[in-house]
Amino acid sequence: MHWTLVIPLKPLARAKSRLTPAAGEGLRPALALAFAKDTVTAALASTAVRDVVVVTDDVRAGRELAALGARVAPDTPGKGLNAALEHGTTVARAARPEAPVAALNADLPALRPAELTRALDRAAAFPRAFVPDAAGIGTTLLSGSPGTELRPIFGPDSRARHTASGAVELALADMDSVRQDVDTGGDLRVALALGVGPHTAAAAAGLLIPD
Ligand SMILES: Nc1nc2c(ncn2[C@@H]2O[C@H](COP(=O)(O)OP(=O)(O)OP(=O)(O)O)[C@@H](O)[C@H]2O)c(=O)[nH]1
Numbered sequence: 001m002h003w004t005l006v007i008p009l010k011p012l013a014r015a016k017s018r019l020t021p022a023a024g025e026g027l028r029p030a031l032a033l034a035f036a037k038d039t040v041t042a043a044l045a046s047t048a049v050r051d052v053v054v055v056t057d058d059v060r061a062g063r064e065l066a067a068l069g070a071r072v073a074p075d076t077p078g079k080g081l082n083a084a085l086e087h088g089t090t091v092a093r094a095a096r097p098e099a100p101v102a103a104l105n106a107d108l109p110a111l112r113p114a115e116l117t118r119a120l121d122r123a124a125a126f127p128r129a130f131v132p133d134a135a136g137i138g139t140t141l142l143s144g145s146p147g148t149e150l151r152p153i154f155g156p157d158s159r160a161r162h163t164a165s166g167a168v169e170l171a172l173a174d175m176d177s178v179r180q181d182v183d184t185g186g187d188l189r190v191a192l193a194l195g196v197g198p199h200t201a202a203a204a205a206g207l208l209i210p211d
């Protein structure tokens, strides 16, 4: 199957606020953009992915992610993450009505294309499926097969909420990089150990994360 991925990104001035203690206000926006660039690059390198729609109102991020090959859609209707994902899904399906669609967070700097391919191949067996984040509380990927509404419920306790909504939690073997979202300095340390993409490696160079 060839998937369309919908990747939401907050304006960089507000993104990744929980990284401020580790990165300071100086580095935080650059790290948020670097995570998104590595996520989009890895997503487009997956053999299961046809195209990527980034939903963002950030002009600089939109320009740089478009240069990597993403389509960029505005953050309509401006009512938060789940509304942005529903809009992105509508945009994706207007172009490719029969495409399977998956929402993927923009904060997966260690994402490996082969692991994303594995997750999407597993997801193809279900109408709606998801991958919980590394912390085991949230969600990093939510899929919808052709003709199925995505019905995203990202936010607090989204693993439990996606399960309660009927989405199937995928088998988790061999997809650590799909699960490793980065919200805090501690998460960034784990992602760096897994191996991040070049944009994050450059942005994180010289960053001292206390133990
Ligand atoms: N387009 C869009 N993306 C969003 C919005 N809120 C969150 N996101 C994105 O959704 C994913 C998960 O977001 P969060 O963890 O809530 O926010 P974050 O900016 O990554 O981190 P915090 O500021 O620390 O909460 C990231 O890719 C965000 O950029 C929104 O209102 N619109």
Ligand SMILES: C=C(OP(=O)(O)O)C(=O)O
Pocket: 081, 105, 133, 137, 138, 139, 140, 153, 154, 155, 156, 158, 159, 181, 183
């Ligand atoms: C919005 C979510 O992500 P985060 O863990 O980055 O808050 C979520 O897990 O549903």
